[in-house]
Amino acid sequence: MAAPTGAGVDRALAALPEAKRELARMLLSARQPVPARPAPRSGAGPVPATALQARLLHGERRQPGAGTGSHAVRLTGRLDHGRLREALTGVLARHEALRTRIDDAPDGTGPLLTVDDAPCLRLTRADLSDHSAQARRDAVRRHLGESAGTPLSLEGGRTSWFRLLTLAPDEHVLVLASHLAVFDGWSSGVFLTDLAAGYLHGPESLAPPELQFTDYAAWQRRWLAAPDGQAELARRRVGSARRRMAAPAPGGFERGHLPVRLGHEPGSALKAGLALGATQGATPFMTLLAALAVVLARRDGRTDTVVGTPSAGRFATPLEGAVGQFTTVVPVEVDLSGKPSFTELLHRTRAAVADALSHQRLPVDELCAGGRQPYSVLFALHNYPAVPFALPGIEVSQLPGPPARHLQLYSPDPARTFACVGLVERDGEIGGTAEFNHRAAAPEDVTALLTGVEDVLRRAVASPAAPGITR
Template structure:
């Protein structure tokens, strides 16, 4: 599920929101798409447009405390409610009235018809339609040149045998040999069949640290994504003692202008494999990651599930194939529309779901670098992840100060932890000369 929750303040008109909602549904076929099974394969079926109401809930009679409790429970329930892929709709929305000038707007889509890029399109166009409804001002949105089904058909025709084999050849070589399972220090053994119960731990790192990371990226001729990915891979290597680190990461995969304005599932997953044997310096690792990333971008078109099908890694019900951790950098800030006398502000909404053992998401915000650690509660306690997040912050601070030093020699612990560790390891005892043990040594 892909939820988006916003707080609306000011003079909002629910009927205009509902009208804009329907204009979106009419404009984008993805929002009218369901999936049926035909001869064992899922097939898109686009339903004709029909008016759909935008449900409303009124909480104005509740106390502020009751409202907060009710809204939190409502968001949690809605975010985790499943979709029926055959019956649809795969796009739900609702507004909650808190007061005369405060509303909560929630829309939720199944990932099969959407991605992160799509969410920004949805909000921008919805608000444009809203302005048209309340002010009579034309949205001036150009007709969509293609729809998602057109892209899907084109992709199938383009990824014919010759192109597909060329794309797959790179991934076969890159993912050859044994693919190690990431052995993070867990609080409990892996269950025989993995579940996806999860929680999220967030931490905000300082603006000064983000500035240093950006400066290091410029010096080394890499993007912030590459710097953070290399930081995460080297951190995982230190945490696990493994030198072969595989991390998955999404890529927008919108390489053609015609699809830039479409709502749909375009995002693909790339695998980044880092070799940390030989204790390289961070600068050396960064050079390696840069080359791997550029190659991965070059061969980004083949769907990840096709790679899994061809690589045929050893499958297990206890963990995901090829990689067990994901890294994401949200480097496109969602620009919320600005209105006169009204405002819209995004709200956090976390589902208690973890798709991988551990996922790290980073985002540049005004205050600094926002990190979100999504983890499986079957494997980790909250205290373990909090400690891991603290260590990662320490690791980033050390890396930006000593990018030319061997990663094996860089400390990951805080100064207090290092001091505590030294105290624990200081086990030398001075025995009195008259002790029996000391006399035995003297006699020998």
């Protein structure tokens, strides 16, 4: 009997329970080659959650609030509250990820993403204008801390929560709590850009993006199950098998963090080291990664090292305009054998980073499944695009919030991770936060890594072509 086609397929799919409809579409699509990049999916209905989302869902159930991220901006000027509400609602309507529920499929096949048709704005307002200046500052800090720990409900679709704090008639703070399962660091820039457009031109100006996160999630599952995805995953896993896997800390995982500033001391070699890297075609990230690789290789007594680096995962241009959790981690293997000079090491690191990023379609949870995590240290120099967030008559500035829980996001098993150093370059300075596993390291251990990086750069600047930088 011939398989149904055309209208017959549509009737057969419509007869299936909703939870199985998208799975059937995927199985039918699997008969055709899966494109290397996402495209708008056909039809509607639930789609399988990504492996990272499944992990974050289970983590939220164990520890409510552990997957919440927080962002805040100060708005100085006369704010139209009605326009702001309309703009916020318009942004929620534009992005499916912000209207998504994540829950287990009835047949036990794994979590599904279900998009609600109508946006639901959750906005709490607090008037602090009658407080003293110190009381207002204390209240803002308290609200920022509470926002970062707000338990959200992935199953119920309560994945974002806003607070509008009124400090004075012409001064407000807007705080967004969002779940990491649907909102990554890049998404904050997309969100603010859309919010400004909705406030200026009305929510009707916010057309849906070319690709939604659900398009990406549906494509990723199909691609991983197809021959091309299976082959790429197998190749990378074979490469990982040659490395020593990171062992979990005996005590498990307990989060700690400390602030980081590089190159602020007089005579620091940071700027000179980054300039040296630039002459060799290395970005600041590559130069710092090369120096960190030297420190780790010395510490572990090895001639190679693997560092995990978070990647935005937006390898197709249409994904850049969507809100969602696209982040992955790529293991970068740096070869330090043969007593290279720092100049030679820079060239090796450039090649290693380029190779690693060429595989960022692979989700870290699939790559590191079964305890295959090859890195114990994560390093990132964030380069999210600058957001020209401007409102008429209102000055906008971002407020720093509590440190994000990057270790729990970037590590399939946080107990296997020693530290995550997340930096940002601003106004010639590099700083940020180092998260670490209290069960595997003390603050001074993390500090030693960072001072070691500057020591390596100092030696490199003095003798860039001298062999033996690893000694």
